[in-house]
Amino acid sequence: MTLQQSIDKSAAHRRKLHKPELLAPAGNLEKLKMAVHYGADAVYIGGQKYGLRSNADNFSFDEMKQAVEYASRYDAKVFVATNIFAHNEDIEGIAAYLEQLQEAGISAIIAADPIIMETAKQVAPKVEVHVSTQQSSVNWRTVQYWKEEGAPRVVLGRETSMQEIIEIKKRVDVEIEVFIHGAMCSSYSGRCVLSNHFTDRDSNRGGCCQSCRWQYDLYQKNGNPVAADIPLFAEDDPAFSMSAKDLFMIQNVPALIESGVDSFKIEGRMKTVHYVATVVNAYRQAIDSYLDNPDRYVLKQEWLEEIYKAANRPLNDGFFFDSPAAKDHIFGPEDKLVSYDFAGLVLDYDADTKIATIQQRNYFKPEYEVEFFGPNHTLFHQKVETIWDDKGNELDAARHPLQVVKFKVNQPLKPMDIMRKKLG
Amino acid sequence: MNRNKPELLVTAGSLEEIQMYVKAGADAVNIGENNFGVRMPGNFTTLDIKEAIETAHRLHAKVYVSINNLYHNDDLEALSVYLQQLSEWKVDAVVFGDPAIIMLMKELNIQIPLHWNAEMLSTNYATATYWERKGANRVVLARELNLEEIHDTKRNLQSMEVQVQVHGMTNIYHSRRELLQNYAAHQGKSSVKQDDFSMEKEMYLVEEEREGLQFPIFEDDNGTHVMSAEDICLIEVLDELLEVDLDSLKIEGIMKSAAYNEVVIACYREAIDQYYANPEEYECNPAWLERIKKVQDEHRELTFGFLFKEQVY
Numbered sequence: 001m002t003l004q005q006s007i008d009k010s011a012a013h014r015r016k017l018h019k020p021e022l023l024a025p026a027g028n029l030e031k032l033k034m035a036v037h038y039g040a041d042a043v044y045i046g047g048q049k050y051g052l053r054s055n056a057d058n059f060s061f062d063e064m065k066q067a068v069e070y071a072s073r074y075d076a077k078v079f080v081a082t083n084i085f086a087h088n089e090d091i092e093g094i095a096a097y098l099e100q101l102q103e104a105g106i107s108a109i110i111a112a113d114p115i116i117m118e119t120a121k122q123v124a125p126k127v128e129v130h131v132s133t134q135q136s137s138v139n140w141r142t143v144q145y146w147k148e149e150g151a152p153r154v155v156l157g158r159e160t161s162m163q164e165i166i167e168i169k170k171r172v173d174v175e176i177e178v179f180i181h182g183a184m185c186s187s188y189s190g191r192c193v194l195s196n197h198f199t200d201r202d203s204n205r206g207g208c209c210q211s212c213r214w215q216y217d218l219y220q221k222n223g224n225p226v227a228a229d230i231p232l233f234a235e236d237d238p239a240f241s242m243s244a245k246d247l248f249m250i251q252n253v254p255a256l257i258e259s260g261v262d263s264f265k266i267e268g269r270m271k272t273v274h275y276v277a278t279v280v281n282a283y284r285q286a287i288d289s290y291l292d293n294p295d296r297y298v299l300k301q302e303w304l305e306e307i308y309k310a311a312n313r314p315l316n317d318g319f320f321f322d323s324p325a326a327k328d329h330i331f332g333p334e335d336k337l338v339s340y341d342f343a344g345l346v347l348d349y350d351a352d353t354k355i356a357t358i359q360q361r362n363y364f365k366p367e368y369e370v371e372f373f374g375p376n377h378t379l380f381h382q383k384v385e386t387i388w389d390d391k392g393n394e395l396d397a398a399r400h401p402l403q404v405v406k407f408k409v410n411q412p413l414k415p416m417d418i419m420r421k422k423l424g
Numbered sequence: 425m426n427r428n429k430p431e432l433l434v435t436a437g438s439l440e441e442i443q444m445y446v447k448a449g450a451d452a453v454n455i456g457e458n459n460f461g462v463r464m465p466g467n468f469t470t471l472d473i474k475e476a477i478e479t480a481h482r483l484h485a486k487v488y489v490s491i492n493n494l495y496h497n498d499d500l501e502a503l504s505v506y507l508q509q510l511s512e513w514k515v516d517a518v519v520f521g522d523p524a525i526i527m528l529m530k531e532l533n534i535q536i537p538l539h540w541n542a543e544m545l546s547t548n549y550a551t552a553t554y555w556e557r558k559g560a561n562r563v564v565l566a567r568e569l570n571l572e573e574i575h576d577t578k579r580n581l582q583s584m585e586v587q588v589q590v591h592g593m594t595n596i597y598h599s600r601r602e603l604l605q606n607y608a609a610h611q612g613k614s615s616v617k618q619d620d621f622s623m624e625k626e627m628y629l630v631e632e633e634r635e636g637l638q639f640p641i642f643e644d645d646n647g648t649h650v651m652s653a654e655d656i657c658l659i660e661v662l663d664e665l666l667e668v669d670l671d672s673l674k675i676e677g678i679m680k681s682a683a684y685n686e687v688v689i690a691c692y693r694e695a696i697d698q699y700y701a702n703p704e705e706y707e708c709n710p711a712w713l714e715r716i717k718k719v720q721d722e723h724r725e726l727t728f729g730f731l732f733k734e735q736v737y
Contacts, residue, residue: 054737086548087569088576115550139495141524157494159600164497188494188647191598193544196568197652198631200735204544207737212597214631218607218641221626232627237611240629242603242648324601326609 017291020256021263023079023177024280028057031276032067036076037416038277038375039284043071044079044110046269049097050090051081052134053269054206061100068105077107081269082120083132085190085204086113098124110155112190121150128152133179134190134204138164140171147174155265158184158247162320166259175262179247181279181307182267184318186212186244186329213334215239238332245328248315250303253286254294273361274342277418278310281375302379309420312338343370344419347404349412356409357390358398364421365397372409374417382410427669429700433488433587434675434689437466441682442480442487448686449693452486452672454519460499460506461490462646463595465678470506474513486516492541493646494600495524504528511536519564521545526558537561539587543595544568549580556584562671563587567594567656568730575668585671590658591688592676593640594729597650604643623649623679638723640679651679657716657726660708662695665731684719691715 024040026032035043045067046058059067059080068078080101084090094116101109102124109127111117112134120129131137131146136157143154153175156165160178169176185192190204194211201207218232218240233240247267249256256264264287266279282303290297307315314337316328343364348357364370364384371381387395390404398405431451436442442453455476456464468476473489480487489510495503507528510518517537518525529536540546540555541564552563562585565574578586604621621627621643628638629650637653656676658665675692677685691712699706713726720726 085545086551088548088550088573088580091548091550113548113551114554115548118554136494139497139500139522139524141500141527142495142522145523145527159494160496167497186601186603187597187599190545191494191543193568193596194650196544196730196735197596198634200733202568202735202737204547205737207735211631216629216631216639218604219628219630219638221628229628233611239632240603240607242597242599242601242650244601319600324606326606329601329603329606329610331607331610 017257017294018260018262019291020261020287022280022283022287023263023265024276025182025266025269025271026067026276027053027269027271029059029063029067029070031271031273032078033070034273034277034416034418035280036071036074038280040076040280042077042079042107042263043067044081044265044269046081047097047101049093050084050086050116052083052204052206052208053081056269061104064101064104064106072105078105079108079110079130080106081132082109082116083112083134084116084206085134086115087202087205090205091115094119095123098127102127108153114149117149117151130155130177132189133157136188136190140168143168143174143176144172147172153177153262155179157188159188159319161322162255162259165261169260176260177263177265178256178261179267179318180249180256180264181247181283182271183246183313184244184267186242212242212244213330215241241329241331243330243334244318244324245314245316245330246311247318248307248311249317249320250282250286250307251299252317252320253283253299254290254297257287257290272342274340274418274420275310275312278306278373281373282306284375285377306373306379308337309340310338312336339423340371340420341423342418343368343421344398344405346372346374346413346417346419347415349409349414351412354408354410355406356413357404357406358419360398360400360403360405362401362421363397363399364419366407368421371420371422372411372413372417373420374414376414378411378413378417380411427700427703428671429696430666430670431486431672432675432689432692432696433672434685435465435677437464437677437682438468439472439476439479441466441677441685442476442485443483444682444686445677445689446480446483446485448689450485450675450689452488452516453480454488454490454674456490456492457506458645460493460503462493462598462644463649463678464490465680470509473510473515477513477515481514488517488519488539489515490519490541491525492519492521492543495522500524500528504532507534507536508532517562520560523558529559539564539585541587542566543598547573549577552577552581552584552586556581561585564674565589568735570733571664571731574665574670574731578668578670587672587674588665588670589656589674589676589729590662590665590692591656591674593655593679593724594652594676595649596639596652598647600647602643603648604641626679636723654725654727654729655720656729657713658728658731659691659695659712659716661728661731662692662708663699663703663706666699666703687715687719
């Protein structure tokens with residue numbers, strides 16, 4: 001360590017920077033493994049019941065046990081979202097379900113409905129209760145209320161500004177979790193039953209069909225009953241919509257750390273392996289870099305670029321710095337930004353022959369420009385050369401999902417590194 | 425069996441409306457001050473509220489004040505003062521959703537009856553019981569519940585009162601975002617100019633595949649609010665609803681004229697009285713629905729809401 005480095009280290013130490021948890025979503029066991037391997041300190045998943053993603057794969061109790069076991073190898077925790085607002089018919093099974101979560105070794109539930117929190121305290125005392133963002137806790141008194149109810153952590157509503165977060169942290173001694181990346185309800189979370197009204201699907205029990213992103217025409221009533229109402233749009237104007245751009249805070253990691261927030265949460269239990277690994281990887285590097293040396297921290301352009309490779313919607317910084325304006329919403333057709341796709345998973349690399357063994361995840365063939373990335377700063381691109389199957393037969397392309405293929409890769413790789421290809 | 429008649433509650437926007445509505449048959453009114461209450465049919469200043477409470481009490485009607493927003497740090501100080509005043513003025517109940525209200529009342533050491541109203545989130549009896557333990561004496565049920573759920577909820581509650589909306593529109597979306605303003609800004613040089621997005625402007629949304637349905641939308645200091653395209657009207661099925669004794673039936677008066685609300689109140693008043701005079705012999709008088717239909721906006725259908733619906737997820 002040079003003198004300068006040790007001075008910087010002690011500066012970080014003097015400022016007592018608190019290391020935040022990086023919390024990632026995982027829609028299934030593979031995504032969970034990747035999230036943890038790419039640097040998540042904790043992962044949240046959904047079970048078969050009581051979660052808000054009824055369309056996701058979701059975990060069985062057995063898979064939860066595997067998830068906990070795998071995560072523990074990395075010292076990572078597993079949380080389960082039980083964030084519905086229950087109806088009468090849901091009440092009976094809650095206790096048995098929560099007991100099973102405790103048995104599976106789940107560290108915490110993320111709950112919105114107080115009856116689920118109360119039941120957890122009774123039947124699964126080893127499982128922490130984290131108050132979900134669905135409760136829209138946006139002031140310190142409300143946060144204090146949940147602390148007094150026994151919750152060690154409150155996930156704030158996404159309407160909370162950085163300044164408000166700082167005040168909440170100052171006033172209440174409880175862990176604070178905030179969303180830093182991903183899609184957001186444009187309403188106060190939970191305060192929306194558009195899906196119920198449009199499609200008879202209960203949004204607060206996982207049936208949300210994202211009606212806020214649909215296109216609407218805006219009119220004003222004409223006082224005159226015989227005249228037509230007044231359209232509040234010109235013919236070539238885009239339609240009205242309630243669609244919020246996705247959140248991203250990679251540029252504000254230092255401010256987030258300084259605010260004292262305990263957990264940085266990434267949204268996206270429905271997102272792909274490629275998305276989860278890429279986003280976790282970028283935030284992991286930013287967080288570690290700042291904590292390592294806050295005075296010399298520089299936001300790397302590379303992290304931003306990485307995020308954009310996975311993003312499938314436009315991005316913005318939500319309510320953190322000011323109230324979302326026109327530029328923070330999507331009017332008209334949604335841009336599809338996603339520019340890269342998961343092409344293969346690295347299973348093995350032979351340093352002597354430079355031959356990589358790769359499991360195919362999407363079509364690729366020789367001459368394709370691909371990119372490899374992994375935790376610990378692996379990031380390079382190269383052209384695909386001759387591809388062989390696992391018996392040594394030359395292939396004109398890797399066509400089959402999960403097919404194991406081999407080809408020469410010039411730089412070293414590690415198992416679980418990802419190969420991505422450019423789209424379009 | 426001695427059955428308790430439910431109270432007939434209506435939201436009111438002014439002192440005049442309170443007098444009118446009580447005269448038309450309302451037992452209680454729900455009012456609010458725009459700094460603290462959201463989606464109220466009119467604004468009462470703090471002093472108006474004092475007068476409203478006195479007026480209503482003279483007329484033997486109750487006054488519930490909505491403090492039903494989701495609050496931010498900056499709101500808390502003023503909220504404390506307001507709660508203190510309401511307590512002194514002997515408001516009959518505060519309608520709340522944010523637990524900050526419970527914290528503030530504890531700190532101020534004041535006791536005001538509390539009605540727990542988390543809009544679409546008040547969906548089961550067990551959670552209602554939870555809020556009862558925290559001091560609420562009434563649950564205002566989500567309008568997205570069906571008949572069976574409403575009845576089961578009431579049956580499963582010992583002493584907590586149950587309030588159900590029987591008429592009017594409902595809020596279906598609340599965002600803190602200034603979505604209408606943002607849309608106008610996005611349109612930029614568009615020929616369409618608009619800078620007032622209040623509920624008085626009577627704006628509405630039409631979804632591409634649901635022509636004919638008009639969803640009222642407005643924006644205020646609390647963000648953007650979208651309302652239902654239909655009005656709940658349960659007068660024809662009041663006997664079914666009242667198979668289990670409910671404690672309060674609410675008429676939502678927001679975005680309706682006082683004259684409209686007066687007609688609606690009068691009809692429900694008659695219906696409730698007639699039902700309780702002799703439940704076995706009760707029949708819905710078609711004239712009630714006729715009277716309501718006469719004043720009903722032709723673009724807004726009267727429906728049973730979610731009363732007979734099965735939702736999936």
